[in-house]
Amino acid sequence: MHRKNIRVHPLLKFYLDLSKTNHLHFGYWNEEDALTLENCQRAQERYTDYLIKFIPDGVKNVLDVGCGVGGNALKLQAHNYNVTGICPDPYQGELFKKNTKDQIPFFLTTLKDFETKQQFDLILMSESVQYVPCESSLRKISQLLRKDGYLLALDYFKKDNAKDLPKPSFLPLFSYYLEAAQKLGFKIIKRVDITKNILPTLDYGNEVFYNYIKPVLNCILTVLQVHVRPLYWLLTLFLKIRIKGKTIRQSIKNDIVPLKRETFERYLFYQVILMQKEREI
Structure with a gap:
């Protein structure tokens, strides 16, 4: 296993600490819902209820890729699915085991490095498509699925006019993702x-x-500037350091500042895709 891929995701940890939720995905909102934390949490629960409706009859064993802290896995288990979760984030892994009371198998690993002799009826990727390379992840998924098994992917994808949108780094064009999936036997x-x-x-x-x-x-920052000026100026210099062509300030801004609705609607859309493995590759 490549240990460099096993690490805490700072932004998601911050979100978990702030929201006190068992979910790390978007919510499925009703039109009349007010923008409150309570409604956001309800929308996230509704999202999981919604995705379960896409699971075909006959599915029993589910691999939850990028399982987060167990929100989806717990609901799947409550619907009598046998769930296995994988995630490369140690902090999320500890919360997953705590939230599921160690009753759902969990592996601290990336999809690429996950090894098992088991084949699954369905693989769930709830907002984890964006974190893995498109074709190699689809190949791995095909290997992990039984004959005629299913991939259920829920994520936001780039429209064709968003080829140069910088983040997330692996987020594919939707047209390319579908083309790659079909080419690889889905x-x-x-x-x-x-x-x-x-x-x-x-x-x-x-x-x-x-x-x-x-x-x-x-x-x-204002407190530092007024009361601890040397530290403030050191921090200012630190934020100007460039890594891979971007200042640290730019990188933090890209990771922390949420996308605006207008930007999302122009370049992205959120898709639920159910695919079936038709052939081995």
């Missing part, structure tokens, strides 16, 4: 665009960031 069974239902999650994230998180960060 048949598209069903796909649904749920962009309008997940967009309020972005609206809520932006509201929290600009009304609470950003003012707190600015306050901390």
